[in-house]
Amino acid sequence: MGFKRIDWALGGVLVAMVLGASACGSSNSSSSSKLPTSVGAGEGELNLVAWEGYAQPEWVKPYEASTGCKVHAKYAGSSDEMVALMRQGGSGYDMVSASGDASLRLIRGGEVQQMNVELVPEWKNFIPQLQSPPHNTVNGKHYGISLQWGPNTLLYNTQTVKPAPTSWSEIYNGRYKGQVTVPNNPIQIADAALYLSKTQPSLGISDPYELTEAQLNAAGNLLKAQRPSIKKYWALASDEIELFKNGDVVIGAAWPYQYSTLIADKAPVQQTIPSEGATGWADTWMLSSHAKHPNCAYKWVNWVSSPKVQAEQAISYGETPVNTKACTYMEQIQKGSCGVYHANAPAAYFDSIKFWKTPVKECGNGKTDCMDYSAWQQKWTEVTG
Amino acid sequence: MASNALARRAARVRVSAALFRRPWLRAVLLLSAPGAWFVLIYLAALVLLFISALWSVESFTGNLEHTWTLSNFETLVKVPAYRTIALRTIGIAAAVTVTDAALAIPFAFYAARVAPRRVSSFLFVAVLIPLWSSYLVRVFAWRLILAHDGVLNWSLDKIGLGSVNIGYSNWAMWIVFSYIWLPFMILPVWAAIERVPASYLEASADLGARGWRTFRTVLFPLIVPGIAAGSIFTFSLTLGDFITPTLVGGAGSDLIGNVVYQNVGVANNIPFAAAFAVVPVIVMGLYLLLARRLGAFEAL
Numbered sequence: 055m056g057f058k059r060i061d062w063a064l065g066g067v068l069v070a071m072v073l074g075a076s077a078c079g080s081s082n083s084s085s086s087s088k089l090p091t092s093v094g095a096g097e098g099e100l101n102l103v104a105w106e107g108y109a110q111p112e113w114v115k116p117y118e119a120s121t122g123c124k125v126h127a128k129y130a131g132s133s134d135e136m137v138a139l140m141r142q143g144g145s146g147y148d149m150v151s152a153s154g155d156a157s158l159r160l161i162r163g164g165e166v167q168q169m170n171v172e173l174v175p176e177w178k179n180f181i182p183q184l185q186s187p188p189h190n191t192v193n194g195k196h197y198g199i200s201l202q203w204g205p206n207t208l209l210y211n212t213q214t215v216k217p218a219p220t221s222w223s224e225i226y227n228g229r230y231k232g233q234v235t236v237p238n239n240p241i242q243i244a245d246a247a248l249y250l251s252k253t254q255p256s257l258g259i260s261d262p263y264e265l266t267e268a269q270l271n272a273a274g275n276l277l278k279a280q281r282p283s284i285k286k287y288w289a290l291a292s293d294e295i296e297l298f299k300n301g302d303v304v305i306g307a308a309w310p311y312q313y314s315t316l317i318a319d320k321a322p323v324q325q326t327i328p329s330e331g332a333t334g335w336a337d338t339w340m341l342s343s344h345a346k347h348p349n350c351a352y353k354w355v356n357w358v359s360s361p362k363v364q365a366e367q368a369i370s371y372g373e374t375p376v377n378t379k380a381c382t383y384m385e386q387i388q389k390g391s392c393g394v395y396h397a398n399a400p401a402a403y404f405d406s407i408k409f410w411k412t413p414v415k416e417c418g419n420g421k422t423d424c425m426d427y428s429a430w431q432q433k434w435t436e437v438t439g
Numbered sequence: 440m441a442s443n444a445l446a447r448r449a450a451r452v453r454v455s456a457a458l459f460r461r462p463w464l465r466a467v468l469l470l471s472a473p474g475a476w477f478v479l480i481y482l483a484a485l486v487l488l489f490i491s492a493l494w495s496v497e498s499f500t501g502n503l504e505h506t507w508t509l510s511n512f513e514t515l516v517k518v519p520a521y522r523t524i525a526l527r528t529i530g531i532a533a534a535v536t537v538t539d540a541a542l543a544i545p546f547a548f549y550a551a552r553v554a555p556r557r558v559s560s561f562l563f564v565a566v567l568i569p570l571w572s573s574y575l576v577r578v579f580a581w582r583l584i585l586a587h588d589g590v591l592n593w594s595l596d597k598i599g600l601g602s603v604n605i606g607y608s609n610w611a612m613w614i615v616f617s618y619i620w621l622p623f624m625i626l627p628v629w630a631a632i633e634r635v636p637a638s639y640l641e642a643s644a645d646l647g648a649r650g651w652r653t654f655r656t657v658l659f660p661l662i663v664p665g666i667a668a669g670s671i672f673t674f675s676l677t678l679g680d681f682i683t684p685t686l687v688g689g690a691g692s693d694l695i696g697n698v699v700y701q702n703v704g705v706a707n708n709i710p711f712a713a714a715f716a717v718v719p720v721i722v723m724g725l726y727l728l729l730a731r732r733l734g735a736f737e738a739l
Contacts, residue, residue, distance in 0.1 A: 138707040163502060232604065284690035286607045302587040302606055431706055432518065439520035439693050 089170040090348065093356075096123045097347040100354055103128050103139045103150040105337070106291045107311050107371050113363045121357075123350035131290045132239050133410070134431075140165045145344035148351045151201060153335040154189035155241050155410035159427075161190075161197045166340040168195050173352050176359040180376045183404055189411055190338040198340035199355045202364075204373035204395075205332040205407050206245065207325040209308035209316075211298065222249045222328045224305055226280050234280070235297050235306035238287035240427070240434035241410055244333050245307060246273040246280075248408055252330040262333065262408050264417045270425045270433055277437040287438055291315075298323060310372025310395075334407035368395055485720075492713035503709070511714035521698070525718055528694040531609070532677035535616040536670045539624035542617070543669065544662070547629040552637075563629075566622050574619065578686050581615045582606070585687065607689035615687050616677050623672035631665025632658070667735035674726060678719045695719055 100123045102109055109127035118124055128147070130136045133156035140150050140160055152160055160166045171177045177185065177199060184200040191197065210219055215230070225234050226249065236242055247262035250272055259269050285303045288294040294312050297303040299321055313325040339355050341348065357363055364375035365383035374395050375384075381392040392398050417424040425433075458465050492511055495504045515521050550562040569577060584590045585606040592602040605611050635658060643653040681696030688694075695715055702712035730736070 134706050138703075141707055281690050286689050289685065297607075300586040300588045300606075428708075431708075432514075435698070436518065436520040438690065439524050439698070 089168060090173065090352070091170070093173055093352040094349045096121045096350045096353055098122060098350070099124050099126070100149070100347050100350040101126045101128070101147045102354075103130055103136055103143070103147050105130065105151055105153075108151050108337075108367070110367070110370055112370060113358065113366050117354065117357045121350065121353045123347065123353060125354075129290075132237075133241065134239075137163070137165070140342060143342075145342070145346050147342055148345040148347045149342065149354065150340050151337050152190075152198070152340050153337050153410050154187075155335075155412050157189045157198065157338050157340065158192075158412045158414075160340060161192055164343060166197050167343045167345070168197055169199060169341050169352075169355075171196050171199065174199055174355055174359055176356065176361070176377055176379075179361075179379050180359075181378055181404070183401070184336060184376045187336060189336065189409070190340070198338035199359060200376045201337040201339050201358060202367060202371065202373040202375055203334060203336035203404075203407075203409070204310055204371075205327055205334040207308055207310060207313065207332065208328050209294075209298070209306055209313055209323055209325045211301075211304040212322045212324050214304040218324065219305065219326065220329050222330050223253070225283065225307065226276060228279075228283050230305050231283050232285055233302070233304045234283040235286050235288050235294055235303040236280075236284065237307060238289045238438065240430040241333075242307070243270070243273050243277065243430055243433060244408065244410070246276045248333060249330055250276060261418060263411050263413050264424045265413070266417075266423055267425055267429075270429065274433045274437055281437065295319075314370070314372040331406055331408065333410060335410050368397065374399075488713045488716060491710050492717055494710040496708050496710055511711045514711065515714055515718070521715065524693055524698055525695060527609075527692075528678060528696075528719070529722060531613060531616065531694065532674045534613055535620060535677045536624075536673045538613070538617040539621050539673045540628075540666050540670065542621060543624040543628045544666070547625055547632050548658075551629050551632040566625050570622055575682070575686075577619060578615055578683055581611070581618065582687050585611050585614070607687060607692075609688070609692055611687040611689070612684055612692055615683050616680070619683070620673040620676050623676065624666075624669035627665045627668040627672075628662060629665075631662040631668075635661045664734035664737055667730045667733040671727065671730055671735060675719075675723055678723065 102125060104127050106129045108129075109125060114125045114127075128139065130139055133153050136150055136152055137156050137159050140147060141163065150156075150160070150166070152166075157166075171185075180200055184203065186194075186196065187200065190200065208219060208222060208225070210224075212218075214233075215224070222245070224230065225236065226246075236245070243265075244262040247259050247265055247269065250257055250269075251259035251262060254272070257269055257272055259265065265273065286293070286297060288297065288306075291309060291312055294303075294306065294308060295315050297306075298312070298316055299319065308325065310325065313323060316323045339351075339358065341351050345351055358367065359377060361375075361377050361379040362383045364377040364380035365387060367373070368375040368380060369384060369387050369391050372395065374397055378397075381397050384391045384395070384397060396403055413425060413427050413430050415422045415424055415426045458468075491503075493507050493509070495506065495508050495510060496502070497504055546562075550559050554562060582589075586592075587602075587604070587606055589606065591605075595602055605614075639657055639661070640653055643657045648656070678694075679696055681694060681700045684692045684694050684697050685700075688697075695718060699712045699716050702708040702715070
């Protein structure tokens with residue numbers, strides 16, 4: 055017994071490393087395919103990367119029955135994971151329900167292809183802001199079909215958190231030490247930046263996704279100070295639901311999905327959009343550049359864009375449909391839901407939400423001194439690690 | 440028919456005779472399949488790991504850039520968070536190893552020396568049974584025990600001791616790791632204690648040493664190789680784990696494995712993940728050298 059043989063093995067590794075290094079190299083080519091002009095027969099299968107709750111049997115089953123496309127959904131916990139899955143999954147996935155902080159990365163990385171909105175008749179009934187929004191439409195080319203949108207809310211336990219919170223300060227001020235949860239996601243920095251833009255105007259934050267180094271550091275410091283209050287940074291929506299159910303946390307940042315699931319379980323929770331406003335998401339079904347089942351994909355976007363399915367998904371998840379005709383169906387499923395989920399809200403409501411987008415070097419003002427997404431990721435690791 | 444069978448038998452005898460005369464041929468035949476597996480799958484993966492640690496990723500599109508750079512290692516050294524995570528990982532792994540050794544030695548001593556044969560084999564099965572159920576199930580069970588409204592707090596409350604708040608924390612992680620890897624420590628220590636001749640302990644007693652002294656000066660030095668062998672398992676398994684921290688850890692419970700997982704599966708920064716994964720490889724290398732000094736490989 056000894057290490058002599060292992061020493062030889064190590065020597066072999068070094069030699070192989072040198073040999074391997076000289077043999078490495080690859081090239082990336084982006085292909086621009088012709089847009090389809092009609093939707094053909096389904097290919098029998100459809101593989102989705104989706105947010106938890108986006109492929110519920112309620113609307114997947116009838117889709118499968120009418121098109122013959124069997125749906126396989128892989129749930130992703132974060133936008134970063136979605137990008138990684140689309141990048142590494144190759145032709146394994148056909149579509150992804152990307153949020154605004156992922157969609158531009160997918161487009162620039164060549165992971166998704168242009169789509170023909172003419173093949174989605176309901177697209178004309180979408181709210182105008184989400185027909186060709188900048189997060190999925192580049193130079194007039196549509197890289198996906200908008201799906202649903204909504205705010206990131208403040209979720210709290212109504213038995214322990216009294217009075218009802220009206221400000222995000224409740225998750226930063228240390229009052230609920232060790233009982234707070236926020237998403238384990240670098241884009242959470244934008245929530246801190248939004249809060250700082252209202253509470254510390256001297257920092258000069260105008261857009262929570264366009265932060266200079268000093269502004270990013272300020273947001274990072276706020277989040278570091280918040281860490282003792284955090285019980286757990288949640289990764290999956292189901293984690294947060296369990297934390298609230300077990301009483302491990304009493305307040306935190308959430309999606310409406312957690313709220314509606316907890317309410318269905320009769321948990322004493324409430325959600326609110328605090329006075330500082332909220333960040334939010336606008337999701338898009340995007341078609342992979344390597345999609346093997348494009349016809350099933352077009353059938354899928356047509357199906358989920360139809361007013362009835364839009365209404366079903368909106369109520370199931372607790373979000374706002376993009377199709378303006380969905381309201382009638384929402385009222386049929388659940389009286390008053392159209393108003394609750396802001397499906398008929400004026401444009402001012404839409405404008406009050408700061409929608410997720412990928413932080414890039416280019417600030418909106420023509421300067422290039424903003425911190426890009428990798429800097430955000432680094433900062434987030436510093437906060438949570 | 441009969442002559443056919445005879446010819447086959449003669450051929451077989453010739454082959455085995457040829458093999459008997461050429462030991463190197465025997466070795467080649469026996470080792471070529473596992474050897475190819477070892478080189479192709481294990482070493483190739485390690486080599487790829489080291490190579491990709493020297494690449495980088497274009498931050499916006501996430502494409503790999505195949506140019507040589509040490510920037511990943513620079514980040515590892517410069518950013519204090521990664522140092523904290525590396526030290527936390529090594530610290531937890533060490534704490535788990537010490538805890539498991541402390542639990543395993545008295546247990547193994549009782550099972551190997553004191554217990555009657557039937558009890559001893561029952562204990563052996565009891566140590567192995569948890570390994571039959573899924574790792575995930577056992578970790579989730581601990582999550583239910585340690586949660587705020589969990590079994591632990593419920594029991595403490597019933598006997599009037601109030602409640603402890605250790606769910607989702609480093610304490611929870613330490614408890615769960617110690618539980619999960621305990622069998623891997625007990626078995627080698629058990630084997631080591633069984634190997635110590637009873638006459639040694641009797642001689643020690645005859646010379647007037649009491650229990651503690653016999654343990655300290657006779658038994659313990661003889662079972663150090665067994666403890667070292669067990670510690671390789673507990674230490675390396677903790678060093679590479681990311682599931683337990685994800686499930687029962689809290690804020691600030693990330694281990695190296697979590698950062699690697701996040702960089703591969705979430706942030707799509709494989710080069711950085713590879714660079715960080717080199718750290719446990721180095722730590723484990725040093726640890727194995729130390730374990731060899733303690734004679735761990737003689738006990739395997």
